[in-house]
Amino acid sequence: AAVAPALTAVKAAHWIDTESGRERGPVVVLVQGERITAVNEGTAVPAGAKLVDLGDATLLPGLIDVHVHLTSDPTTGTGNYYQDALTLDVIDDAVIAPTLAKRTLDAGFTTVRNVGAPGYVDVSLRNAIDRGLIPGPRMLVATVPLGSTGGHADDTTGFSPDITFGGPTGVADGVDAVRARVREDVKRGADVIKFMASAGVLSNEASVGAPQYTQAEMDAIVDEAHRWGKKVAAHAHGAEAIKMAIRAGVDSVEHCSFIDAEGLKLAKQRGTYLDFDIYNDDYILAEYAKLGTPPAQIAKEKLVGRVQRENFRKAVQAGEKMAFATDAGVYPHGWNGKQFAKMVQWGMTPMQAIQSATWNAADLLGWRDRVGAIKPGLYADLVAVKGDPLKDVSALEHVDFVMKGGSVDKTDATAR
Template identity: 60%
Template structure:
């Protein structure tokens, strides 16, 4: 045997020997302790809470205050532990600003450069999972992947890629401008059954976890109506059929009553906004098990800030028509027992302020516990991730947040998240890396 052959044989023996050794011990186990824990599965509060974390997962949940001998204790004192929060409707790669600056002086590259900042703000506000509904140039897919690789700090992202919509509709950024103006880049515009099916496939091909489309007109765009349907029933049916064929859930932007009903009949998984619900729409949503994701904090911010940001008066006038009616619709849906998941439309207002909606949800029909469940276990169910996130339960990812005091007595404390753990890593508060 030559010298080189002997060396290779020796190295191979070492590799084989190392492979046969027992796996290295996992990182030190952690035990989070606090005065209370909100058990969103049962809708109860447990005192003397202890959550034991091993690696990425929760391995024990206790109410006796006892910390296992092999676990490092992180004591959060007179705080309440909750599952990592979930926002089912964000635009994490953008932030609304001056309308004409956004349209003519910035590009998706500007959004991509800043997206990680918004992701970090969202995570540190306690939102460990988000669903991003509409993103230029697949920025949300790239951001999701970078977070998964550990390159930037942020929540788990379910990305939609391009929102799909009709020519001249809410997704068409060229509406209202000169027909000679052209916007370059990927487009979500698709008309007709075949083109819509192709656009769904294009989103899936490029990494979309969920499909988002515009069933109706909207507020912050230049087409005239707020809520008129912008696809035919046949087109909506085809879109949902194609998305479900690829095992993707469908979120329908829908303000107007008829558009909501059409989207529900088509089989969408969630109605976003749901501003003009009537009794028939509510009954249809209950019959089909369709979720409502109502962004009912947004109105406050838009009406106070968007005039300053130089948005067209036509958009502000549409918001004046929508705001209170949307909240009244939310209230009626909550009373009727429609399934509700938490979603804010963050990006229209500042990222990191996602928790401000809790107050509005309790003002407009939900109890504090129901609002907390909407942002945890219910949201996880909508996303199809309830075996991974959404509760403090054995086997789930160790996504845990803490707030001072008791949110069931004062829901505003949800805006004061003091501790954030995502997948067993402390991102904010005691034990976080400097």
């Protein structure tokens, strides 16, 4: 006869019900195999269950970051922008990616959306994690982001035309070419499609917000991706590009820096997620000049940093759908949780910030049947912190316990 998988009981004094937005407790969460089978109020532990007693800790569902790039970060480069560009290749990215995935998981992020990686490294990383070969978060991956010639996805901009860059490129111009490029990403294993609707900060085009695709191109990307059953994330800083992307029907806008009143209204009407990476500015302004980043890029950061935070506040006040998105990779992986305090500083309640990284992020990913809450049937992705994150959300910067799919990744009260 088949033996039922062992029963584990995870017990904690407090837990956050991210679906209803309430703090409750005490709780005993029953886990069998990869899934949660029961969430019992109280302290009763069934006979025969293996007990994981987290004492006075607060238990939350595993955290979700919908905007990361697990193939690099400032700790993995040579320390110099041009040196990195000229000496690191896709194999360097592939070698380091598992380490960055592990740092992310250890920080309590059990699910991430990787919105851009070179050479399909993200596909291989996702697959190795899913097969249980290496530890890491659940991943949805975008593979190679689409962008116009000379735009934010065109890594050759600003370099001599004599230099040859290898590997697949997401550069595609015109409605036929962008449709073909979406199909190529899907063919290679993309779960989601990412495109650059506007100019960016950390790239060498002059603008930081100008639209980089026509409305027809954006419409074609979204139509094609949705026809293949893939959601679409659009990078956009500029007000016009944000509105064009929303009108095209994207599922989320990333960055959103200069979103205006009309953009907020459109997003609300369409139910578009707005993903603001509002921790980034601190790190870029503190560290990037030392890394030899071209001064023009740092000047662009100064144009977006503060206004992005002000517009984050407006988006919160307008009641927009918002998901937790850090752009980790621009800053060190594992630091993802530092953005929670920023989000509270700029207008969210701690519960709203937590929901943005759990139940609401799961909605954007289309994964509410898997992650985002402590609920029977979902994956047993659980994290615990000391103290009450609803009083001080920075408690989420120090996650002491991480379980993913019923397996304990980390249980170390002293780590980090």
